Amino acid sequence: MFLLQVDEEIQIKLLMPKDATALTTVLCANQEHLKTWLPWAVEIPSVSTYEKEIIPSWLQKFADNNGFEAGIFYKNKLVGMAGLHYIDWRNKTTELGY
Structure with a gap:
């Protein structure tokens, strides 16, 4: 599992199915802002779909060495995400998401 301890209060780590409720809560709370920039945010998937x-x-993407989606946790609370959506190993490129 991937985990980066940034400091005493901040961690970046892979999300697990148990994080689905927290993720959905954060997305719904920020939906109006997110949907301006992210077409998928017009309709937030359900907790069950995330889980x-x-x-x-x-x-699986992380296990396949083809990128990752990680949660940003502040004082053990999910506050955002960051990730590499796809890694093109041949051309050494990727797309960063946050």
Whole structure:
């Protein structure tokens, strides 16, 4: 598992299915702002969809060495995300998301 302890209060780590409720809560609370920039945020997926489909697909992407989606935690509370959406190893490029 990937975990980066930035300082005493901040961690960046892979999201697990148990984080689906916290993720959905943060996304819904910020939906108006997010949907301006992110087309997928017009309709936030359900907790169940994150738990059973989306987060497991992110974990598989990490296991396949093809990028990652990680949660940013402040004082153990999910406050955001950062990730590499796809890694093109041949051309040494990727897309950063946050």
